[in-house]
Every structure is written in C-alpha cells, then in structure tokens.
Amino acid sequence: MAKPLHCAAIDLGATSGRVILGTWAKGRLSLQEVHRFPNALRSAGGHDYWDIPGLWQEVQAGLRAAVAALPKGATLASVGVDTWGVDYVLTNDAGRIVFPTHAYRDARTQVGLTHLTNTRAALQRIYAATGIPAVFYNSSLQLAETVEKCPAITDLATRCLFLPDYFNFLLSGQMANGLSIASTTQLLDVHGDDWSRVALDYFRVPPVWLTKPVPTGARLGRLRPEALSLPNGAGLEQTQVIAVPGHDTTCAYDAMPAAADGADIFLSSGTWSLVGFESDQPLLGPAALTARVANDRTGRGEYRPLVNVLGLWLLEQTLKDFATRPKNDREWSALIxxxxxxxLTASPLDMIFAEFANPPSMKAAIDAQLKRRKLPLPKTLAGYVRLICDSLGAGHAMAIRDFEQLSGRTFKRILMVGGGAKNRLLCQATANAAGLPVHAFAIEGSVVGNLANQLIALKAVKNLAAFRASLAADLKQTIYQPR
Structure with a gap:
C-alpha cells in the first residue's frame, strides 16, 4: 500500500491568505490549515500597492508550520502557489524587485482603458488576439501605464513575473511564467500557448520581460530550505515546487465535480464572482466582446470562458460604514x-465596475446610484445585504443567459464554491434569478484544486477527471432550488 503523500498549498487572496497541508491517502484528500493571515492593499500618494515582502514572510511562516505539522518521519512531497490574477512583480536578472507592485484596483489604468474602449478597431483587434475584454485591472493596461509614466523601467527591469510566478521563484530559484495566470493578462495568444505579439506591441510591453509560459504540472525545481530559514534535514530535501494553475479561480474550478456532459455552470464566489464553463474552444466575436467574456485557460490548456461579476467586495466594503457589523458565524447567520x-429587491444595482471598483465609501457609492435612479435607500445593514445579494444573483443570472445564447448550450445546474457558497441568501438569490438549482459545496475550492494539480504532477492521481470522481464521494453540498 502506498504511503500517504503530503503536499502544501499556498493560496493567496486579495483579502486573506493561507497555507494548507494536504494529505492524500487511500484515494482521499484531507486538509489541515496550518497558517492563515490577512491581506490588504496599502495606499500611498494616491496609489494602491501590495506588501509583497509581507506576503513572503507569511508564506515562509506557513511552510515552516506545514513542515512542523508533518507526521514523524514524513516528508513534504511538493508545494504549489495560486494567487488572484493580473498583478505582477518587475525584477532584474537576479530577481531583485525594481518597481513597487501596484494593486489591480489602483485607478492608474483609467486613461488607457478609456482610450482602448473608444478605439473600436483596436479593441476588436486585441480581443480577437487575446480573447480578453478591456477591463481596468488587466495586466496589459497596468504594464502600459508603467512603461508610459516611468520609461526608465525598461532599463531596470528584465523580467515580469506574475504573482504566483514570483513566489515560485522565491521558493525554487526558477523564473518561469505559468500558462494559467498568463491567460488573465490580456497578453497571451488566445489560439496558442505563447504571448501575442499584437498585444505586446499595442501595450508597448517589452517582449524580453516574458518567457513562453510553462504548462501546469511543470516541476520548477526543489524547494530551497534556505528560503524558509530551515536547515538541511528538515524534511524538504525532495520537495518539488510545482507549477499549479497560478490563478486561484482556475484552481477553484478544478475542484468542482463537473458533469461529463458539459451542462454545468461554475461560480466561484468571493471578492469577485466568476461565472463560467469549460470548453474546448474559446468564445470569441463581437457578441462575446460586448458580453465581456474572458477566455481564461484551464490547467490543461483548454478554455474557461467566464464573466467577471462584481462580488462580495460590495458587501465587505459596505460593512465598513456600519459601527455594528458581524464578528462571528452566529452574528453573520443572524444578519443573513x-x-x-x-x-425581494425589485430593482437590483447596475453592476458598473467604474462605480464600485474601489470607492472611498462603498455605501455612499451604492446610495449615489440608487438616488440617481430615484430608488429608495435601504434603512438598515440588513437592507444593504438584501440589496447586494439580490444584485449579485441577478448579475450571475445575466452572465448565464449570455453564455447560453453565445455557446448554444443549455445549462442544467450551477456549481458554486467560495465564501459565497456559505451565504444562503446569495445562493437562493442566484437560483431564483437564474431559474437553475445551485449546488453549493462546502469546500476550499482553490486549495483543493491547487493540491489536485500537485497530485497529478506527482502521478499519484491519473488526471483531473479521476480526482473529481474521488472527491465527489466526500463532498458536502447544499442544493438551492429556484423559487
């Protein structure tokens, strides 16, 4: 009988991060959270940034905790990193950071975004080349702004590593761009596995900053014990750093027990709501562009057409304007x-990115839209919760209807993971608006998908279909029928 296999998943989100020790034994995966920590963008001089050294410190602490949690005599087989999409680190050849890492909610891209969206021919050309719509957070627009406003950066930087790529470099010493995270950038060729020269030229991104993306499952090298300030002999001598799908949404989708007939819609509900499905072909053309369909790539190189809907960020930020807000599960349950x-909210919010991306006060931004539309304002925090959940449900339903029209498919159910899957009001609002049952899974989606891809790379599991089949037997789910 094979010995249990131990792997570590580093899962970094825009509001929190964690390190999970996964153990694969007898065809079952068990999880142990060994470290969790908050994350937040930091503002200075009118711009927003990520604390990359602070995140690295937490990653190191988490991996040391994972090693300490191993059973006596056990070793860590591998480690994988997933993060939110689009953000990046610019380095020199030695890997030294040469430019601060902006957070994707920074407003610096608005001028470039306006120019692109107002130039129809360029917009269509870029979409045809990359399959990614023009959105304020795109890596392409961020890099274009950096090169324009700080032209000396082209003399300082020699590599652009997206966030999972950069943390993989710190762990292994290997600089490599991953395919999954590359597909979020609006710079990858939608029809291939390398960068789009059309997009690089338009956004003036130096091609030398990027290397051909490595596929999911690539072994980037052994984990360097010195990176964790641990001595040799700490159980890390054979630990492999594996390129899992670097985008946390890709990992979350991999954790869902999808039906083989392709009739499932996936919904990863957290700070953002990402609604999509799996496909052998990208979803392109003028109608897809109008619907803001992004053709991200799966860990296997296939396509994951999705629409990004404003998510629970609306609620997270609205809570800041209330002195009394829930602090534990019991209080959250009472609020819901x-x-x-x-x-039921008769007139949901118009989900306009520009209004709700990062306003000084989310409550004020919501109130302003309601007043403009001559609609009543909620009187309590519970009223805002109802409004936000109904609005998100309507946004999810609209995305699903667009997908059915564009793809010719008929979807039968919605598979939902993430923090929103625990919110029964949001789940029911989504089922009602879409007219489809919502299967909400009690699963750490991005972590499980991260670990699944490590196990496949280690040949402990044959493929993703086999992993999903083994996982389905243990999954707890709540089904919300439309009312």
Missing part, C-alpha cells in the same frame, strides 16, 4: 436571516 426576511 434578517436580510432574508426582507422583500
């Missing part, structure tokens, strides 16, 4: 129950 007793 209070919101559920309120009537």
């Amino acid at each position: 129950s209070a919101a559920n007793r309120l009537p």
Whole structure:
C-alpha cells in the first residue's frame, strides 16, 4: 500500500491568505490549515500597492508550520502557489524587485482603458488576439501605464513575473511564467500557448520581460530550505515546487465535480464572482466582446470562458460604514436571516465596475446610484445585504443567459464554491434569478484544486477527471432550488 503523500498549498487572496497541508491517502484528500493571515492593499500618494515582502514572510511562516505539522518521519512531497490574477512583480536578472507592485484596483489604468474602449478597431483587434475584454485591472493596461509614466523601467527591469510566478521563484530559484495566470493578462495568444505579439506591441510591453509560459504540472525545481530559514534535514530535501494553475479561480474550478456532459455552470464566489464553463474552444466575436467574456485557460490548456461579476467586495466594503457589523458565524447567520426576511429587491444595482471598483465609501457609492435612479435607500445593514445579494444573483443570472445564447448550450445546474457558497441568501438569490438549482459545496475550492494539480504532477492521481470522481464521494453540498 502506498504511503500517504503530503503536499502544501499556498493560496493567496486579495483579502486573506493561507497555507494548507494536504494529505492524500487511500484515494482521499484531507486538509489541515496550518497558517492563515490577512491581506490588504496599502495606499500611498494616491496609489494602491501590495506588501509583497509581507506576503513572503507569511508564506515562509506557513511552510515552516506545514513542515512542523508533518507526521514523524514524513516528508513534504511538493508545494504549489495560486494567487488572484493580473498583478505582477518587475525584477532584474537576479530577481531583485525594481518597481513597487501596484494593486489591480489602483485607478492608474483609467486613461488607457478609456482610450482602448473608444478605439473600436483596436479593441476588436486585441480581443480577437487575446480573447480578453478591456477591463481596468488587466495586466496589459497596468504594464502600459508603467512603461508610459516611468520609461526608465525598461532599463531596470528584465523580467515580469506574475504573482504566483514570483513566489515560485522565491521558493525554487526558477523564473518561469505559468500558462494559467498568463491567460488573465490580456497578453497571451488566445489560439496558442505563447504571448501575442499584437498585444505586446499595442501595450508597448517589452517582449524580453516574458518567457513562453510553462504548462501546469511543470516541476520548477526543489524547494530551497534556505528560503524558509530551515536547515538541511528538515524534511524538504525532495520537495518539488510545482507549477499549479497560478490563478486561484482556475484552481477553484478544478475542484468542482463537473458533469461529463458539459451542462454545468461554475461560480466561484468571493471578492469577485466568476461565472463560467469549460470548453474546448474559446468564445470569441463581437457578441462575446460586448458580453465581456474572458477566455481564461484551464490547467490543461483548454478554455474557461467566464464573466467577471462584481462580488462580495460590495458587501465587505459596505460593512465598513456600519459601527455594528458581524464578528462571528452566529452574528453573520443572524444578519443573513434578517436580510432574508426582507422583500425581494425589485430593482437590483447596475453592476458598473467604474462605480464600485474601489470607492472611498462603498455605501455612499451604492446610495449615489440608487438616488440617481430615484430608488429608495435601504434603512438598515440588513437592507444593504438584501440589496447586494439580490444584485449579485441577478448579475450571475445575466452572465448565464449570455453564455447560453453565445455557446448554444443549455445549462442544467450551477456549481458554486467560495465564501459565497456559505451565504444562503446569495445562493437562493442566484437560483431564483437564474431559474437553475445551485449546488453549493462546502469546500476550499482553490486549495483543493491547487493540491489536485500537485497530485497529478506527482502521478499519484491519473488526471483531473479521476480526482473529481474521488472527491465527489466526500463532498458536502447544499442544493438551492429556484423559487
């Protein structure tokens, strides 16, 4: 009988991060959270940044905790990193950071975004080349702004590593761009596995900053014990750093027990709501561009057409304007129950990115839209919760209807993971608006998908279909039928 296999998943989100020790034994995966920590963008001089050294410190602490949690005599087989999409680190040849890492919610891209969206021919050309719509957070627009405003950066930087790529470099010493995270940038060729020269030229991104992306499952080298300030002999001598799908949404989708007939819609609900499905072909053309369909890539190189809907960021930020807000599961449950007793929102919010991306006050931004539309303002926090959940449900349903029209498919159910899957009001609002059952899974989606791809790379699991089949037997789910 094969010995249990131990792997570590580093899962970095825009509001929190964690390190999970996964153990694969007898065809079953068990998880142990060994470290969790908050994350937040930091503002200075009117711009928003990530604390990359701070995140690295937490990653190191988490991996040391994972090693300490191993059973006596056990070793760590591998480690993989997933993060949110689009953000990056610019380095020199030695890997030294040469430019601060902006957060994707920084407003610096608005001028470039306006120019691109107002130039129809360029917009269509870039979409045809990359399959990614023009959105304020795109890596392409961020890099273009950096090169324009700080032209000396082309003399300083020699590599652009997206966030999972950079942390993989710190762990292994190997600089490599991953395919999954590359597909979020609006710079990857939608019809191939290398960068689009059309996009690089338009956004003036130096091609030398990027190397051909490596596929999911690539072994980047052994974990360097010195990177964790651990001595040799600490159980890390054979630990492989594996390129899992670097985008956390890709990992979350891999964790879902999808039906083989392709009739499932996937919904990863967290700070953002990402609604999509799996496909052998990208979804392109003028109608797809109008619907803002992004053709991200799966860990296997296939396509994951998705629409990005404003997510629970709306609620997270609205809470800041209330002195009394839930602090534990019991208080959250009470708030959701209070919101559920309120009537259905007749006129949901218009989910406009520019209004809700990163306003000084989310409550004020919501109120301003309601006043402009001559709609009543919620009177309580529960009222805002009801409004936000109903609005998100309507946004999810609109994306699904667009996908059915564009793809010719008929979807039968919605598979939902992430923090939103625990919110019964949001799940029910989504089922009602879409007219489809929502299967909400109690699963750490991005972590499980991260670990699944490590196990496949290590040949402990044959493929993703086999992993999903083994996982389905243990998954707990709640089904919300439309009302």
